[in-house]
Amino acid sequence: MRNRRRRPGAHTVALGVVAAGAMLVAAACSSSSASGSGGSSSGTINGAGSTFAAPMYQQWAGQYHQSVNSKVQINYQAIGSGGGIAEFTQGVVDFGATDAPMSSTEQSAAQAGQGSVVLHIPMIIGAVAIIYNEPAIKHLVLDGQALANIWLGKITKWNDPAIKKLNPGVALPSAAIQPVERADSSGTSYAFTSYLSQISPAWASQVGTSKSPSWPVGTGATGSSGVAAAVQQTAGSIGYVELGYAVQGHIPYASLVNASGKAVAPSTASTEAAAANAKYPTDVTMLTFSLNNSSASAAYPLVTPTYILIAQKPKDQAKAKALKAWLTWALRPTQQQETPKLGYAPLPAKLVSLDLAALKTVH
Amino acid sequence: MAVTSASRPAARPRATRLADRLFRFAAAGCASIVLILLAGMLVRTTWSATPAFRQAGIGFITQNDWYPTAGHFGALSLIFGTLLTSVIALVLAVPVAVLIALYVSEVAPSRLGDALGSVIDLLAAVPSVVYGLWGVFVLVPFLTQHVWQPLSRNLSFIPLFSQFSSGRDFATAGLILALMITPIISAICREVFKMVPADERESALALGATRWEMMRLAVLPRSRSGVIAAVMLGFGRAVGETIAVAYLIGGFPNKITGHLFQQGTTIAATIALQFNEAASLPLFKSALIGLGVVLFVITLLINMAARLIIRRGAGRV
Numbered sequence: 001m002r003n004r005r006r007r008p009g010a011h012t013v014a015l016g017v018v019a020a021g022a023m024l025v026a027a028a029c030s031s032s033s034a035s036g037s038g039g040s041s042s043g044t045i046n047g048a049g050s051t052f053a054a055p056m057y058q059q060w061a062g063q064y065h066q067s068v069n070s071k072v073q074i075n076y077q078a079i080g081s082g083g084g085i086a087e088f089t090q091g092v093v094d095f096g097a098t099d100a101p102m103s104s105t106e107q108s109a110a111q112a113g114q115g116s117v118v119l120h121i122p123m124i125i126g127a128v129a130i131i132y133n134e135p136a137i138k139h140l141v142l143d144g145q146a147l148a149n150i151w152l153g154k155i156t157k158w159n160d161p162a163i164k165k166l167n168p169g170v171a172l173p174s175a176a177i178q179p180v181e182r183a184d185s186s187g188t189s190y191a192f193t194s195y196l197s198q199i200s201p202a203w204a205s206q207v208g209t210s211k212s213p214s215w216p217v218g219t220g221a222t223g224s225s226g227v228a229a230a231v232q233q234t235a236g237s238i239g240y241v242e243l244g245y246a247v248q249g250h251i252p253y254a255s256l257v258n259a260s261g262k263a264v265a266p267s268t269a270s271t272e273a274a275a276a277n278a279k280y281p282t283d284v285t286m287l288t289f290s291l292n293n294s295s296a297s298a299a300y301p302l303v304t305p306t307y308i309l310i311a312q313k314p315k316d317q318a319k320a321k322a323l324k325a326w327l328t329w330a331l332r333p334t335q336q337q338e339t340p341k342l343g344y345a346p347l348p349a350k351l352v353s354l355d356l357a358a359l360k361t362v363h
Numbered sequence: 364m365a366v367t368s369a370s371r372p373a374a375r376p377r378a379t380r381l382a383d384r385l386f387r388f389a390a391a392g393c394a395s396i397v398l399i400l401l402a403g404m405l406v407r408t409t410w411s412a413t414p415a416f417r418q419a420g421i422g423f424i425t426q427n428d429w430y431p432t433a434g435h436f437g438a439l440s441l442i443f444g445t446l447l448t449s450v451i452a453l454v455l456a457v458p459v460a461v462l463i464a465l466y467v468s469e470v471a472p473s474r475l476g477d478a479l480g481s482v483i484d485l486l487a488a489v490p491s492v493v494y495g496l497w498g499v500f501v502l503v504p505f506l507t508q509h510v511w512q513p514l515s516r517n518l519s520f521i522p523l524f525s526q527f528s529s530g531r532d533f534a535t536a537g538l539i540l541a542l543m544i545t546p547i548i549s550a551i552c553r554e555v556f557k558m559v560p561a562d563e564r565e566s567a568l569a570l571g572a573t574r575w576e577m578m579r580l581a582v583l584p585r586s587r588s589g590v591i592a593a594v595m596l597g598f599g600r601a602v603g604e605t606i607a608v609a610y611l612i613g614g615f616p617n618k619i620t621g622h623l624f625q626q627g628t629t630i631a632a633t634i635a636l637q638f639n640e641a642a643s644l645p646l647f648k649s650a651l652i653g654l655g656v657v658l659f660v661i662t663l664l665i666n667m668a669a670r671l672i673i674r675r676g677a678g679r680v
Contacts, residue, residue, distance in 0.1 A: 080641070086642030106643040178529045183614025183628075186639035201640025212640040214430045219529040219626045220638065225498065233504045234529040 031256040032349050041072035044324050049077075049097030049185050051224055052242045053124050053306040055181020055342045057097065060330045068329060072322045080223075082185030088309050089113040094319050096309035097123075101213050101288035105276065116313035119362070120287050121327060121355050125275050126344040127266035128191050129246040130302075131231050131255040132238040134158055137172045141166045143234015143257035144199030144293070144301065150200060150238060151179050153217040158236065163295040179232045180239035183220025185212040191304035192240045243267075244343025258301040259293050270300035271345035280351055284358035285312070312362055324359055331355055405659065412653035414646055423653060428589065429616040431637065436650040438657065443619045444627040445661070446531065450599040451537025451623070456545040457594055462543070462550035469578055480553060487546035495607035498539045499531045499616030505613065506538070513625055528625040531613035534623040539607050544597035551596060555589030556582055588673040599662050605631040630658045 047057070054076065079087070088096030089110040101120055102110060110118045120327070130147065132140055146162050147153040155162055159172040182189045183296035187334050190211045197204040197357040221230040224275045229250050245268045246253045255263040263269045268288035274294035281287055291303040308327065314320035329335060336346035347355070365509040395448065416423055426437025467476045507530035515527035559582050567577040583590075613626025614636050620627070630635075634651050641647040 082639030082642065086639055089643060098565060103643075110641045182608070182638045210432055212432065214432070214617075215615065218615070219531050220628075220636070222610055222614070226610065229499055230529060230531060233507060235527060255496065274482065 011231065026064065033343055033350075042069075043180045043319055044075065045093040045319055045326070046093045047074065047084075047097060047308070048079050048093045050081045050099050050306050051078040052081075052099050052126060052187055053097055053302075053344075054078035055244065056124055056339060056344060059342070060326070060335060063259070063335075064326050064329060069322075074326060080185055081187030081190070085309070087111065088118075092312075094316070095323060096307065098309060099304055099306045101192035101307065102309070110309065114311040115313040115315065117285060119285060119295055119310055119312055119358050121290075121310065121358055122287055122347065123308050123327070123328075123349060123355075124344045125291060125303060125305050125347060126341055127243045127271045127300050128188055128195075128240050128302045128304060129243045129266045130238065130240055130256065131228065131246045131251040133231050133234060133251070134175065134236055134238075135172065137167070137170060137252075137293070138303045139170075140252070140254040140258065141263045142254045144195060146301055147256075148196045148200035149202040151181070151196065151218060152200075152206065153214065153262040155264075165294070166263075175236045178234050178237040180221055180227050180234070180237050181215050181216035181218045182222070182224075182227060184222050186224075186359065187211060187304070187306065188224060188240060188242060189213060189305070191292070191302065194290060195302045198293050243271075246326075247343055251274045256301050258297070258299055260297040261297045262297055264298065264300045266300045266302070268340040268343075268345045269276075270298060272348070273297035273304050274301070275345065275348050278348075280354060284354060284361060287356040287358055289353060310362060314362065320362060324362055326358065327359055340359045372378055379510060382600050405656075408565070408656050408659070412649055412656050413538070415650035415653045418646065419650075422648075423643045426486050426563075427617055431641070431647045431650055432644070434646060436653070438630070438633075438650075438654060439629070440617045440619050441633050441654065442657065442661075443627055444612065445602055445629040445658070447627070448537045448540055448612065448629055449598055451533065452540035452544055452601045453594065453598055455541035456529065456548060456597060460542075460545045460548035460593075460597070461590060462554055462582060464516055464556055465578055466584070467549075468553050468556040469582060470574070478559045480550070483549050483553075487550055489655070491543065491604060492606045494539055494543055495610040499609045500536070503535060504658040506530060506535060511535075511624060520621040523623050524620055525624075526622045528626060529613065530610055531535055532624045535614065536608045536629070539611055540601045540604055543604060543607065544601050546599060547598040548593045551593035555586040555593065559585045564625060591672050593670055595665055595672075598664050602661055602665065603631055603658060605635050608621045608632045630654050630661075634658075 025229045057074075058078075061076055065073055076097070077093075081100055084093075084096040084098050085102055085106055087093045089106070093114055096110075102118070109120065130140075130142060134140070134145045142163070143166060146155060146160075146166060149162065156177055157292060158177055159174045164172060173327055182184075190209065193203070193207065193213050194209040196207070197209045207216065217231060219234075219237075221227045221239075225243050227239045227241050228245045228251060231237045232249065232251060243253075245251075246266075246313070253266060255265040257263050273296045275292045277294050277296040278289060278291050280289055289305065291305060294303070300357075310323060310327075311320070316321075331347070333354050336352070341344050416434050418434065419426070422441060424435050425439060426435075427439040428435045428437040429440060463479075467479050467483070471479060509528060511532075511534060512527055516522050520526040563581045563585065564577055567581040568574075570582060608629050609632035612628055613634055614628050614632060615626040616625045616628050616633065618625060636652050637647075638651060641651050
């Protein structure tokens with residue numbers, strides 16, 4: 001019985017391996033032909049990184065190939081932000097993608113690897129949803145302090161006074177809270193821990209902000225889908241994923257109390273509200289910023305940008321030209337308006353113009 | 364050696380002798396590649412791991428503080444998790460695997476036995492990532508609801524079973540490892556049992572032994588060292604198993620506990636889960652390579668122990 005159930009899995013994997021092999025061969029062929037012709041805006045561009053942004057990048061890549069420039073093939077592998085930075089640094093891929101801005105050590109390693117200044121281009125913004133599995137609670141309200149204390153192991157029961165205070169009139173069960181976190185290196189973890197560090201001094205000093213923090217408590221799962229699965233399977237659990245995973249998986253998610261004291265649910269509108277109000281850097285070579293804990297009253301407080309990493313002085317001009325064209329296309333209003341369908345929010349106009357200014361410096 | 368020289372004809376064409384020599388040279392060359400690779404790997408990894416070993420000292424294997432981004436590399440909890448899950452796997456897998464092998468080789472009608480045997484070989488070939496995914500989406504929800512939670516609720520006076528958390532824990536990882544090594548152990552045991560001479564079985568039966576007595580008196584004692592070798596091979600696989608464990612153990616370092624329903628981590632899972640984060644931090648990368656060295660040494664020790672046991676067993680027979 002068990003054997004019969006498993007066999008389709010083995011087949012799928014085998015098929016996947018064959019398909020991946022075929023794609024590799026195809027990629028190798030097309031890239032060699034592109035470098036041979038040396039024509040403008042053609043060739044295969046490889047990128048890797050953020051799983052948070054993967055659905056959007058993959059859709060944009062397909063659309064661009066189909067309806068804008070069929071000579072350009074963009075391959076994007078969702079291997080996680082940490083992996084994206086690593087592969088870009090080693091020069092394995094033409095662009096990296098990460099939700100967490102590179103640290104200064106990562107930045108200098110990447111610039112040494114690429115032999116050029118490396119730019120962060122924010123492409124999408126999205127909310128991190130706090131998902132939970134406690135059927136007794138229809139609508140959960142939490143704040144940053146409560147979240148920090150749950151993951152610090154100070155709040156261990158659903159009927160803790162701190163949660164009671166945020167959810168007046170809700171019958172909270174006395175069950176234990178099971179926090180679920182990412183065990184692998186993750187940009188979503190970075191966004192989550194940077195929010196907790198901003199709110200809670202105890203969190204900032206004991207754990208801090210990291211793609212791969214040393215969690216005080218909880219169960220580690222791999223990937224956003226791993227966290228979603230763990231929360232769905234475990235009664236009393238709580239976790240964090242990009243909003244799209246929560247919506248698609250029909251997993252209940254909490255509202256968070258923002259800086260102006262309002263409980264706001266994550267959505268495109270509340271994400272846009274956070275972005276509209278933010279202060280952006282003026283130096284286009286360092287376009288990194290935080291959208292957490294916005295002061296706008298309609299803003300959801302746990303919002304993160306996600307970046308594409310590209311070299312300012314790329315080694316391969318033809319590829320760079322095609323990559324620049326694709327990114328510029330993706331920043332157009334038509335493309336940005338597609339972001340809400342996948343659970344993200346479009347960039348505000350002023351950020352788009354900063355991005356375009358940054359892309360202009362690439363040559 | 365003696366057999367080949369005795370059976371070799373007195374005179375052979377020169378070309379054949381040359382071919383013999385070439386073959387011998389090629390075979391020896393290939394065999395030495397293995398040795399060179401092994402030595403190269405050990406030297407190179409140890410060398411790359413030196414910065415982390417120097418930083419942590421002996422604490423690398425005796426301290427329980429794995430905070431790699433802060434530069435603390437005490438991997439004791441990872442070693443503990445590796446051994447604990449492997450031991451759970453062996454405790455669950457060995458009796459089942461030996462019984463399966465006995466059934467297939469001694470009890471079942473030969474056609475059924477052959478069919479069962481090939482199914483077991485097939486199970487041994489299922490990739491680890493498939494076990495992992497099946498574990499996440501099928502095994503964990505089932506176990507949590509129907510086995511672990513009831514067990515934990517009713518037997519919580521036994522410390523092993525108290526403190527249930529989320530179903531991603533030492534027990535689940537140990538169970539998936541048991542499923543993965545059962546076919547391997549069982550396949551080897553089957554071959555070992557087949558090697559027992561038929562006349563010994565028949566003598567036992569002729570002396571009036573029941574089938575079980577025949578197995579106990581003739582088959583099992585004869586196969587002792589082979590079974591131990593199979594168990595050690597399974598142990599070695601369990602120790603190094605990565606992806607399925609990374610999915611199912613709850614990836615949580617610095618926990619050394621006897622509560623089987625608590626999450627933890629293993630050496631191999633930690634390498635897989637933290638590899639990306641380490642790429643830009645040289646010392647962290649060096650520490651992960653150091654974990655690889657520790658894993659290598661553990662498997663080496665297991666193999667040596669197996670050889671020792673087998674040699675002592677062989678001397679006795």
